[in-house]
Amino acid sequence: MKHTEIAVIGGGPAGLMAALAAAEMGASVTLIDRNSRLGGQLVKQTHKFFGSERQYASVRGIDIAKILSDKIEENPKIEVMLDSTVVAYYPDDGVLGIEVEEKKWVKMKAERIVVATGASEKFLLFENNDLPGIYGAGAVQTLMNEHGVLPGKNVLMVGAGNIGLIVSYQLMQAGVNVKAIIDAAPTIGGYWVHASKVARLGIPILTSHTVKAAYPNKMTGALERAVIWKLDEKWQPVPGTEKVFNVDVMCIAVGLSPLAEILWQAGCRMKYVPELGGHVPVRNENMETTVPGIYVAGDVAGVEEASSAMMEGRLAGLSAAQSLGYDDGSCEDKKAEVKRELENLRSGPVGEKIRKGLSKLAS
Amino acid sequence: MLATNGIPTAEELAPRIPPAERLKKGPVAVIECFQKIPCNPCYTACRVGAIEKFEDINDLPKIDFEKCTGCGLCISKCPGLAIFVVDETYSESEATVSMPFEFLPLPEEGQEVDLLDRSGAVVGRGKVVKVRKGKYEDRTPIVTVTVPKHLSMVVRNIRVGGGKK
Numbered sequence: 301m302k303h304t305e306i307a308v309i310g311g312g313p314a315g316l317m318a319a320l321a322a323a324e325m326g327a328s329v330t331l332i333d334r335n336s337r338l339g340g341q342l343v344k345q346t347h348k349f350f351g352s353e354r355q356y357a358s359v360r361g362i363d364i365a366k367i368l369s370d371k372i373e374e375n376p377k378i379e380v381m382l383d384s385t386v387v388a389y390y391p392d393d394g395v396l397g398i399e400v401e402e403k404k405w406v407k408m409k410a411e412r413i414v415v416a417t418g419a420s421e422k423f424l425l426f427e428n429n430d431l432p433g434i435y436g437a438g439a440v441q442t443l444m445n446e447h448g449v450l451p452g453k454n455v456l457m458v459g460a461g462n463i464g465l466i467v468s469y470q471l472m473q474a475g476v477n478v479k480a481i482i483d484a485a486p487t488i489g490g491y492w493v494h495a496s497k498v499a500r501l502g503i504p505i506l507t508s509h510t511v512k513a514a515y516p517n518k519m520t521g522a523l524e525r526a527v528i529w530k531l532d533e534k535w536q537p538v539p540g541t542e543k544v545f546n547v548d549v550m551c552i553a554v555g556l557s558p559l560a561e562i563l564w565q566a567g568c569r570m571k572y573v574p575e576l577g578g579h580v581p582v583r584n585e586n587m588e589t590t591v592p593g594i595y596v597a598g599d600v601a602g603v604e605e606a607s608s609a610m611m612e613g614r615l616a617g618l619s620a621a622q623s624l625g626y627d628d629g630s631c632e633d634k635k636a637e638v639k640r641e642l643e644n645l646r647s648g649p650v651g652e653k654i655r656k657g658l659s660k661l662a663s
Numbered sequence: 664m665l666a667t668n669g670i671p672t673a674e675e676l677a678p679r680i681p682p683a684e685r686l687k688k689g690p691v692a693v694i695e696c697f698q699k700i701p702c703n704p705c706y707t708a709c710r711v712g713a714i715e716k717f718e719d720i721n722d723l724p725k726i727d728f729e730k731c732t733g734c735g736l737c738i739s740k741c742p743g744l745a746i747f748v749v750d751e752t753y754s755e756s757e758a759t760v761s762m763p764f765e766f767l768p769l770p771e772e773g774q775e776v777d778l779l780d781r782s783g784a785v786v787g788r789g790k791v792v793k794v795r796k797g798k799y800e801d802r803t804p805i806v807t808v809t810v811p812k813h814l815s816m817v818v819r820n821i822r823v824g825g826g827k828k
Contacts, residue, residue: 360801651721
């Protein structure tokens with residue numbers, strides 16, 4: 301049985317910041333990630349980030365991953381376990397079950413746990429949605445930016461949130477033709493600057509449109525054609541408005557849902573909050589769940605931006621360390637600063653959905 | 664309309680366009696940022712204090728066109744790639760537009776390219792007069808291209824090679 305003071309599950313923006321913050325206070329940390337390198341989704345984010353200097357604004361996600369993982373590697377208080385998936389939490393004795401390199405089984409007792417497992421892509425229901433060539437947009441981003449593999453030649457992007465817009469831009473950078481971006485909502489959900497970036501590449505954005513069906517090539521069985529149609533103001537499809545796109549790739553970018561299995565196993569109280577992406581853990585202002593000693597940060601706590609995930613991670617890491625007695629007197633000030641930062645990030649019009657979700661969660 | 668297709672209307676654009684008097688004096692930044700999002704690197708990038716300090720990180724950038732020298736240091740720092748520098752004093756009939764351009768192949772100085780508007784439609788041909796791609800730009804090269812003067816507020820992209828869609 302391995303023992304650690306603070307186990308951080310997930311090495312994405314939230315987990316990296318949590319580990320660094322806890323170590324900064326003096327706690328011993330084990331950072332566990334299922335991938336073979338740290339960074340989570342940052343490793344494929346080739347665009348420059350928003351926010352302020354504190355969240356590495358204007359730095360590309362791939363470079364933020366490098367900056368943070370270098371800091372982790374230099375830190376003697378942090379042990380990193382890569383290729384390691386936390387698959388179980390035993391509530392009776394608070395032990396984590398970790399599958400290492402798909403062959404070893406490691407049990408770990410942690411005094412505090414920060415769950416920063418992120419989120420997974422949602423999918424969309426339509427005829428033939430299982431054809432080869434139909435991907436999650438995030439999956440295409442991984443394929444392309446991490447592995448250097450193009451998904452195909454012509455793409456229909458479904459979803460005009462930030463992921464749909466950003467991946468469309470990156471597909472075009474890679475030389476793939478994005479024929480259109482559609483979204484069922486009457487307005488673009490992503491940042492308008494991202495929308496303008498793809499608009500000036502000549503990609504039409506069609507709001508109030510959804511997928512009617514996809515059709516395979518008879519020889520290969522893979523996607524060859526997608527049919528979309530318009531939605532009326534009650535979100536009902538309007539027959540006769542069909543448009544056909546000859547595409548070999550369709551990317552689905554219709555949102556994310558928190559990867560909260562460990563929290564369910566631990567018996568954390570969960571609440572369904574659509575604004576936060578689905579079932580999310582109830583927690584206090586220090587990011588501690590209803591199970592004492594288990595903290596959350598990032599998308600698993602509510603789907604949001606990487607900038608706020610980093611801030612939540614720092615808050616959870618500071619709080620977990622403080623609860624173990626690691627506090628040189630600066631902890632409260634540091635926490636207050638992070639909370640102010642989070643409040644600022646969420647205070648504008650684009651933060652409205654998150655604010656609404658968080659207040660539902662707290663009620 | 665920005666909210667439905669990502670393309671600003673003339674009304675949406677109007678408050679972001681520098682006054683005609685200022686445009687006559689030389690290069691100036693045009694910040695095409697229309698939505699309050701939590702972001703402020705344009706302010707931290709500006710060396711002459713032309714972009715006001717953000718009271719709230721969600722504010723829209725406020726630029727003092729008189730202080731702005733059109734140096735373009737903000738272009739590659741804007742994560743939204745929403746800043747352009749327009750110089751209407753380039754020649755009698757031509758202006759230049761400097762824009763972020765993150766595509767390959769990069770044009771060379773002197774090369775002719777297609778000029779595109781905010782919807783990606785070709786509106787003319789222009790000549791690349793400068794390509795900045797140093798460490799500062801951090802893989803967001805800045806291309807300065809000549810455009811017919813009346814298109815200085817229309818051209819916002821280029822296509823290298825041109826002719827194909």
